[in-house]
Amino acid sequence: MGFSLVGATAIIGVSLIIALEIIIGTTVPTITNVHDSFDKMRNRAIEQVQTDINITSVRTLVNGSDHDINITIDNTGSITLETEDFDILVNGTSYSFTSSKSYLHPKNTVYFNVSSLKGTGIRRLKVITNNGISDYYEFNIT
Amino acid sequence: MGFSLTGTHVVFFISSVIIAGAVSGVIVAVVTDVSNSFSERGERVKNQLDLEFDIINDPDNIPISGNYYLFYLKNTGGAEIATSNETFSIFIDGELLSTVNYYFSDSSTKIDEVTTLYVLNTEVSTGDQSLLVVGPLAVEDEFSFTI
Numbered sequence: 354m355g356f357s358l359v360g361a362t363a364i365i366g367v368s369l370i371i372a373l374e375i376i377i378g379t380t381v382p383t384i385t386n387v388h389d390s391f392d393k394m395r396n397r398a399i400e401q402v403q404t405d406i407n408i409t410s411v412r413t414l415v416n417g418s419d420h421d422i423n424i425t426i427d428n429t430g431s432i433t434l435e436t437e438d439f440d441i442l443v444n445g446t447s448y449s450f451t452s453s454k455s456y457l458h459p460k461n462t463v464y465f466n467v468s469s470l471k472g473t474g475i476r477r478l479k480v481i482t483n484n485g486i487s488d489y490y491e492f493n494i495t
Numbered sequence: 496m497g498f499s500l501t502g503t504h505v506v507f508f509i510s511s512v513i514i515a516g517a518v519s520g521v522i523v524a525v526v527t528d529v530s531n532s533f534s535e536r537g538e539r540v541k542n543q544l545d546l547e548f549d550i551i552n553d554p555d556n557i558p559i560s561g562n563y564y565l566f567y568l569k570n571t572g573g574a575e576i577a578t579s580n581e582t583f584s585i586f587i588d589g590e591l592l593s594t595v596n597y598y599f600s601d602s603s604t605k606i607d608e609v610t611t612l613y614v615l616n617t618e619v620s621t622g623d624q625s626l627l628v629v630g631p632l633a634v635e636d637e638f639s640f641t642i
Contacts, residue, residue: 357508361515368519372526379530383537390544393573397547438607440569445556447567447609477553483607485549485571 401484405430408480408490409462416469420494424450424465426480428457436463438483443467444476470494543632547572550628550638551609557640563613566626566638570604576630577603578610585614586627592618 405428412423424441428434436452453464470476473494481487551569552558558565570576578601580594596618600611612628621642629635 356504357511360508361511364512364515364519365522368522372522375523375526375530379534383534386541387537387544390541390573394544394547397571397573435607440551440567440609442551442553442556442567444558445553446558446565447611477556479551479553481551481569483571485551485569487551489553 397484400432401486403431404434404482404484404486406434406457406480406482406486406488408478408488411478411490411492413492413494419469419471420473421466421468422470422478422492422494424467424478424480424490425462426457426465426488427462428459430486431459433458434482436465439465440481441465441467442479442481443470445479539632542574543634545572545574546576546630546632546634548576548604548628548630548634548636550626550636552638552640554638554640557619557642559616560613562616564616564619564642566612566614566628567609568599568604568612568628568636569609570606572634573606575603575605578612578630582631583612584629585612586629587614587618588624589627 407427407429408424409427410425412425414421414423422443434457436455436457439450439452441448441450448467448470450465450467452466454461457463465480475491475493478490478492479487480490547570549569549571551567552565568578576582578599580598583599585592585597592614596615598613600613601608604610614626619642623639623641626638626640627635628638
């Protein structure tokens, strides 16, 4: 009877150790992964709060029968922005653009050029940063 | 008498080993299942935290191309998004659109990139409306606009 009890206890004990190893082996990496993703999400939220831009002026230039525009944007936030990840909408439509610099540091200015806008009249400009922060500006093409 | 006592002990020993083995098997199997489910759930939570997108249109100027209104979705999260009418559901003013009435310009959208969502113009009326875009793992963004 005593030997049976020892044998059974040993078998259950080994299985409990195996179960514990399985729990630790899956729980720790899962919690680490979720923590990493949560950390990144928190950083993205912090960066969004710290991001702000201001369109200070839009200059129109005649380009044949069309117009080019030169947009001046100030980084009024406190993080550096990558200008290639910006998006520019004129009257709601996305346009490709060139920029005067790749990185827009805080308290710095960048110039964007959008070419070959057709027609004249008031246009509404929206500039969006890489993390979705935007600013609007209305200008007139004469 | 002595031999029957030994036989009884052997029977007890074998039965206790069988019962302990069965209990151990159940414990290990249950713990493995629960751990796997926890791991899968953790993976889904991780993916959910990584997914984020914004509709970046100008709400007063929704562009139109042929028979489709164009909505721009920017990937502002930390992972590439599979953008198709199977992974995304679109609601306009609360009504779910059929998958034949919209499509995306790209099958996947990398971080910081923009994809265009084409919505058939017969699904969009005039006036103030709301567009709800529900992506993978129920990550969503709502956008109010005027046509």
